[in-house]
Amino acid sequence: MKKCFSSEKLMLEDVSQVAESLQSAMRGLSIGEFIKRIRSQLGMSQEVLASRSGLPQPTVSRIEKGQKDPTLSMLSKVLAALSCDLVVAPVLKQPIDAIRYKQARHIAEKHVRYLRGTMSLEKQEPDKRLLEELIKKEVGELLYGSGGIKLWKE
Numbered sequence: 001m002k003k004c005f006s007s008e009k010l011m012l013e014d015v016s017q018v019a020e021s022l023q024s025a026m027r028g029l030s031i032g033e034f035i036k037r038i039r040s041q042l043g044m045s046q047e048v049l050a051s052r053s054g055l056p057q058p059t060v061s062r063i064e065k066g067q068k069d070p071t072l073s074m075l076s077k078v079l080a081a082l083s084c085d086l087v088v089a090p091v092l093k094q095p096i097d098a099i100r101y102k103q104a105r106h107i108a109e110k111h112v113r114y115l116r117g118t119m120s121l122e123k124q125e126p127d128k129r130l131l132e133e134l135i136k137k138e139v140g141e142l143l144y145g146s147g148g149i150k151l152w153k154e
Contacts, residue, residue: 009096019089031075036064038082052081100143103151108138 026034039049046064050057054077062068063078070078072088079086092099112134142151 013092013095015089016092019091022087022089023091030066031070032064032066032068035078035082038084039064042082044082049078049081053077100151101139104139104142105135107142107151108135111138 029037039046046060047057050060053060053074055074059068059074060078063070063074072086076086094102112131115134116131
């Protein structure tokens with residue numbers, strides 16, 4: 001598995017943060033509503049936009065009303081006709097390290113539950129501190145050791 005370098009991780013998180021700011025700046029407007037506002041501000045009719053984008057006018061109307069989910073290709077054409085670029089960027093729900101840790105913890109707990117189950121069959125109940133230590137060790141192995149390749153394999 002390729003290691004994620006700090007600078008790479010920072011860039012990913014920076015892009016995500018900018019995308020999140022952009023998402024907030026759109027104030028909950030759908031892409032169709034946003035297109036309609038740009039078109040209106042430009043003083044352009046739907047017919048002109050349709051002609052410039054190469055899409056039928058009813059399709060432009062349905063996109064603006066939110067009745068049609070446009071493809072990326074459609075959006076690119078419509079936005080190019082409005083002298084705009086299309087930017088598609090992911091918004092991370094959590095930092096990269098937090099996502100990786102959460103997944104490692106999930107896998108580790110699953111492994112320890114299995115171990116606990118086999119011990120219960122032998123009428124042994126492991127100490128909760130021991131279980132937590134095992135989970136921490138497993139998380140460390142998944143994140144930093146040779147177990148990293150197993151992080152996303154269930």
